[in-house]
Amino acid sequence: MGILDHFSELCDSGPSHDSKKLKRKQLQTVEIRVKIDCEGCERKVRKSVEGMKGVTQVEVNPKQHKLTVIGYVDPNKVLNRVRHRTGKKADLWPYVPYDVVDHPYAPGSYDKKAPPGYVRNVMYDPQASALARATSFEVKTTTAFSDENPNACSVM
Numbered sequence: 001m002g003i004l005d006h007f008s009e010l011c012d013s014g015p016s017h018d019s020k021k022l023k024r025k026q027l028q029t030v031e032i033r034v035k036i037d038c039e040g041c042e043r044k045v046r047k048s049v050e051g052m053k054g055v056t057q058v059e060v061n062p063k064q065h066k067l068t069v070i071g072y073v074d075p076n077k078v079l080n081r082v083r084h085r086t087g088k089k090a091d092l093w094p095y096v097p098y099d100v101v102d103h104p105y106a107p108g109s110y111d112k113k114a115p116p117g118y119v120r121n122v123m124y125d126p127q128a129s130a131l132a133r134a135t136s137f138e139v140k141t142t143t144a145f146s147d148e149n150p151n152a153c154s155v156m
Helices: 003-011 015-019 039-050 075-086 126-132 136-144
Strands: 028-034 055-061 066-071 090-092 095-097 118-120
Touching: 028 075, 039 055, 039 066, 039 075, 075 090
Parallel strands: none
Antiparallel strands: 028 066, 028 090, 055 066, 095 118
């Protein structure tokens, strides 16, 4: 809050302004998975969120069935609007790049339906995350024979 904002609040005599502070939304990137079959579906999905208040950019990737909305928006409101306006089943994007997950081919994280280079986000799933996380012993043993480790074993 700058000095001008502080002085403008002091000079404002309206009691309603003092009791209600405006919440400022943060710039967010919302990724949604929605089935896109043709150019008409792509246009329908794009138009459903373009007129929303706070949206600054909309990207549609029909090959990955992915809608990316950038702006000062609430992710749940964007998701509900896509569902309501298009009539399609839509979910938040459940995938992350496979580099982020320690064991991308663990049973909980590997998904055949995921786009190339992505696996299921298991960090928030307590049952699958135990399988997809590496223990400190596993990390030590895998880096012991790594070419990138300068102190690695050189018996080859």
